[in-house]
Amino acid sequence: MAEAQLQQFLEKVRQLNAFVALSESDPVLRQALCDCSDHHGVVALARSHGFEIGRRWGETDPPLGGHDNLLTPPCPAPGQEITRVLLEQANWRLERIHSCQAASAPDFWYDQSDHEWVLLLQGSAQIAFEDEAQVRQLCRGDSLLIPAHRRHRLVTTDPAPGSVWLALFWREACGC
Template sequence: MKSQNIFTGIPQNLDQELFEFLAGNDKVVIEKIISKGQKSPESGWYDQEKNEWVIVLRGKAILSFEDETPIHLNEGDFINIPAHKKHKVSWTDPDNETIWLAVHY
């Protein structure tokens, strides 16, 4: 067994959002997501089969939900998104990395 650090391995160039599988099985998936100015496409929504619990470990972001007020997330803020709750990432900080920890269950 070996420990790891969630803040290591961040590439200098983040032209695209980075998704890194950390652990999981057929019921639960835990991943690290790193954003730097990326957001969801203007058209369309995420409509996931599983629930998603997500926390912003570093940075800032805005999540939008269909027919609801956008939610601003800062470091330490988390949210539980039920399966099939249509949502998208409207904004992430373009000047600093936003590091998310997501649990899909």
């Protein structure tokens, strides 16, 4: 582990320990922590008390500039996604999708004629498949193959800085 990563890790541990100590001494804060339903709620609660615990292990601040960097474009508005085609040929395309607290409409299911392989580069997401009882939990580095016509929907993605995906779409005739 590089020294900079070690310092980042140790600072997060210090912030977490201080937040835990405060929550143990403050019953109102402890109850607010108990009422949090997910990681984002805990991060927001900690931030409201001056603690920065949201950065996940290994995440760094994106470099300034660098339009070709997949993680540097600004985050879309909450509830939105921005899609950009990176490469495209006759039977396939590669897209960058940046989601911010995005979700499919309650009764909407994707039913695509293309196969889709996604890789989550940043953030986390939940995806539901019509034929599965459990929602899939994805985090940074997870990939998922979605065969053509397998009905699925986006349950949620992270708030700012959002979730960043690489999505490869192809038709059976691709020969890839």
